[in-house]
Amino acid sequence: MEIAPNIHWLDAGGSNVYLVVEPPNIVLIDTGMPRKQQAILGLLSQLGHQPHDLSHILVTHADMDHVGSLAALHQATGAKIWVGADSATLIDRGKSPKHMPAVVQWIIDTFMKYGAVPQGQLSVFNDGDTLPFLGGLQVIATPGHTLDHFSFYSPATGVLFVGDAMNTRDGRIQLTPPRITADKTAARHSAIRLLEHAPTVIACGHGTPSSTHTAEELMQLVNRLRQE
Ligand SMILES: [Zn+2]
Secondary structure (H helix, E strand, C coil): CEEECCEEEEECCCCEEEEEEECCEEEEECCCCCCCHHHHHHHHHHCCCCHHHCCEEECCCCCHHHHCCHHHHHHHHCCEEEECHHHHHHHCCCCCCCCCCHHHHHHHHHHCCCCCCCHHHEEECCCCCEECCCCCEEEEECCCCCCCCEEEEECCCCEEEEECCCECCCCCCECCCHHHCCCHHHHHHHHHHHHCCCCCEEEECCCCCECCCCHHHHHHHHHHHHHC
16 A cells, blocks of 8 residues: 555555655565565565565564565565664574563574574664665664664655554554563653654554654654653
């Protein structure tokens, strides 16, 4: 579904991915769980493009439901991958960041690996960088849910890609549940920093992207987060 001009949303089975179609650049933001590459390439094909037309993949954080199909898509498309430095270290080993309750974290660390991509094939962005998409896509460090987490904001379109910094799981904009948040204070500060941009579209990693909220609703959420 097109959520803004040239920005397509795909629910890849529980986690969202986004395609920004600005030929010659076609940019994928996050890659879903493992084995979602066919669904993602299917969307690309529906839009009239071949796998090798995918030029870039941006990663919000190295949780398996966001980087699960990264290696397969990289292989199928040759797209350039851009990630944060801490995500790069994890993706190089097929590891997830630590932010789950202890037993769950142990299961993830022990049994749940995704396809790794060698660090040499990962380009690293930093907080404050501007990437050449959507009229200038700002890279914003948003630690909290995980410590390697980044979001991306396009002032020209008002679209904010938040990964798991926020979601709309219960039909409202909220933070990721505390029990799966690595640093709750950082998560609050990151959300405030994002909401202060007053985005018109919040393209989240889970739940339907939000585009019907008002600036006032976002400010109310900011005020609530400031008081917590
Ligand atoms: Zn996550």
